[in-house]
Amino acid sequence: SQQGEEDPQALSIQEGENATMNCSYKTSINNLQWYRQNSGRGLVHLILIRSNEREKHSGRLRVTLDTSKKSSSLLITASRAADTASYFCATSLEMRFGAGTRLTVKP
């Protein structure tokens, strides 16, 4: 079964807006990772949040983790056209990716 499930499947926003995508998982974790994939740069690691952390920031990215709800969210602030990509979450224990959220940022 899929361990990381992203929601929504697709998201379309205007440049400058914020984008939020969510991830749910089924079993316990020791960390959760977010990745981005676009045709230009392939699959790139964005951020890793450990099970004892609740929030983590990296530039315009903010990730939260709620282990009681088995969910995580990725917020991209002040989005840019270059953020157009698919975003995946994966839990480290099983390293299973969901189908991803396809984000389109319109200029």
Add this chain to the structure above:
Amino acid sequence: EAGVAQSPRYKIIEKRQSVAFWCNPISGHATLYWYQQILGQGPKLLIQFQNNGVVDDSQLPKDRFSAERLKGVDSTLKIQPAKLEDSAVYLCASSLGDRSSYEQYFGPGTRLTVT
């Protein structure tokens, strides 16, 4: 720092033929992974090596897929014989240590088409 290298980038074969993919990880990375990504889906972990030992191959279809990492550096993934449903992008990734603590760096992938 050089990234993860993979070859070939593209491969087209007929069903029942054999194919092999090669991966050279980032220098010093002890852990190497192979993933299969079917169009429209997320990557699926096939196998994880720690140095030259297999850590996780629970999702590797062992009747037709095999992988090795001789000398704990380069790795090859083989499919024999290929089926139509093997059409996918095969991604190699490496990390300094185990996935429980370290981020993974991915190569550009090999796009396999089985006709």
